[in-house]
């Protein structure tokens with residue numbers, strides 16, 4: 001059996017009368033980049049919310065590194081090593097790029113409330129570490145020269161990469177990326193692909209949602225497909241996109257456009 005970092009088992013989520021997810025089961029292999037695709041409203045972001053702890057499932061269980069996490073609070077899951085980005089850009093536009101990245105160090109910080117108010121040596125040491133770690137992350141993505149700029153002045157592609165940098169400084173072992181190139185101009189997509197490959201090389205497993213199928217196919221080893229809350233395919237990326245059930249259910253149009 002492959003070594004899974006994440007196991008989603010029979011997850012169901014209901015919003016009133018709507019089954020946003022129904023009996024969804026799949027896993028993410030350690031070290032892999034798995035794509036999560038499906039039409040609008042299929043339940044992709046809801047699934048991310050259920051894994052990261054923003055939404056409680058009504059059925060099923062989720063195991064991360066072999067241990068149940070579905071009853072843990074969001075902050076605890078981040079501490080264990082699950083990081084995510086959101087479908088809509090979530091940067092503080094009036095703060096610098098560096099400050100935005102530093103926010104991501106939070107799950108790993110140790111200094112308590114008293115230390116942070118009194119600015120003890122331990123607190124100052126920790127601040128220096130956070131600063132250094134955040135600069136190193138920006139360097140990793142070739143954005144060190146943007147560190148002191150306001151985040152609102154970045155190009156859209158750069159902003160999406162800064163979000164990835166912010167997720168990375170929390171030292172996750174699993175990163176969930178919700179539409180990392182949605183709205184990114186064509187000319188900047190390659191830069192985002194390089195950034196994600198870079199994250200994966202650093203030992204981070206990834207699950208990513210994206211409508212851009214070319215992007216998905218250039219990054220993902222495996223795909224899982226949702227349609228109306230149900231899992232309709234899971235496996236090798238090329239086999240999945242060639243699966244008649246997937247083509248039939250929703251990919252036909254997008255593929256013929258490609």
Ligand SMILES: Nc1ncnc2c1ncn2[C@@H]1O[C@H](COP(=O)(O)OP(=O)(O)OP(=O)(O)O)[C@@H](O)[C@H]1O
Nearest residue numbers: 015018020038039040041042043044045046047087
């Ligand atoms: N908080 C909520 N309350 C009620 N319904 C919700 C809520 N969040 C999502 N839904 C509904 O659940 C379904 C799945 O939504 P979700 O956002 O997970 O889809 P998605 O696959 O991410 O779609 P998209 O590709 O458009 O981002 C949709 O019908 C949506 O309207």
Ligand SMILES: [Mg+2]
Nearest residue numbers: 044045046087
């Ligand atoms: Mg979504």
